Amino acid sequence: MxxxxxxxxxxxxxxxxxxxxxxxxxxxxxxxxxxxxxxxxxxxxxxxxxxxxxxxxxxxxxxxxxxxxxxxxxxxxxxxxxxxxxxxxxxxxxxxxxxxxxxxxxxxxxxxxxxxxxxxxxxxxxxxxxxxxxxxxxxxxxxxxxxxxxxxxxxxxxxxxxxxxxxxxYQNKLALMSLHASSVPSFDETKEKFKEKAKKAAGEIARQSAEKISLVSNANVDS
Incomplete structure (x- = not known):
């Protein structure tokens, strides 16, 4: 065998x-x-x-x-x-x-x-x-x-x-490439950050709109 x-x-x-x-x-x-x-x-x-x-x-x-x-x-x-x-x-x-x-x-x-x-x-x-x-x-x-x-x-x-x-x-080159790859955000990370920024922006717009509506309402009441 x-x-x-x-x-x-x-x-x-x-x-x-x-x-x-x-x-x-x-x-x-x-x-x-x-x-x-x-x-x-x-x-x-x-x-x-x-x-x-x-x-x-x-x-x-x-x-x-x-x-x-x-x-x-x-x-x-x-x-x-x-x-x-x-x-x-x-x-x-x-x-x-x-x-x-x-x-x-x-x-x-x-x-x-x-x-x-x-x-x-x-x-x-x-x-x-x-x-x-x-x-x-x-x-x-x-x-x-x-x-x-x-x-x-x-x-x-x-x-x-x-x-x-x-x-x-060559090993040093690979280490630098690995370090660079780890420092670049992935697509999922970028997407999540974009969504978070969009939420914050939408919240800020809503807050400003609410303040404007409140000011207009108060002005109508005063008049």
Missing amino acids: GKYYENCSTFAYSWEQIVTAFWKRYPNPFSTHVLSEDTLNREIIQGNTLFTRRILTKTNRVPKWGERFVKSTTVAIVEESYVDRKTKILTTYTRNIGLNRIMSVTEKVIYTPDPSNPGHTVANRMAWIDSQMYGFRRAIEAFGLERFRTNSARASAGFVHILQILYPN
Whole structure:
């Protein structure tokens, strides 16, 4: 059956910024296990989608009990990405192409603008971990799941690190925009204030009219 992992996180950066930083996220201090990255091919498909295939080389640290199965200290990872600027969807797929009989890890991440905040980006991450090692499958898959959780958290931290370098003033800009938005009255607030002013004006007109009528009445009585 294998193991399945899923989580959702939000980056406080726009979708365009996420796409730009995606190609520049290595090296960073949180992903020292990534040794190299090379672009194999890049092309425009279906008119408006940028497809890129890259190969990454990562260190392959294993627990003591796994050393009997794994001799290599590195593993090759294929990364495929699709950037659709029209729909604003960045979809990435990664999978190991070495040692996949011992453990295969396939990851899919979808980056889209946050519906509730256009200046933020939502990342939906899914992963499938599987092993073909009879007798050790459950232990290897459990180890792979925990390793993936740790690595995905480090990957997100590294991504944010690069975003902060590329866009050092973006958070301040968002804070100012938020402050400005909170200082501008909403339509309902403006409507209520207008109604209150109208009531006061109507009351003042009625009071003045009543005073005039009273003066006229008194003048008629005196005459």
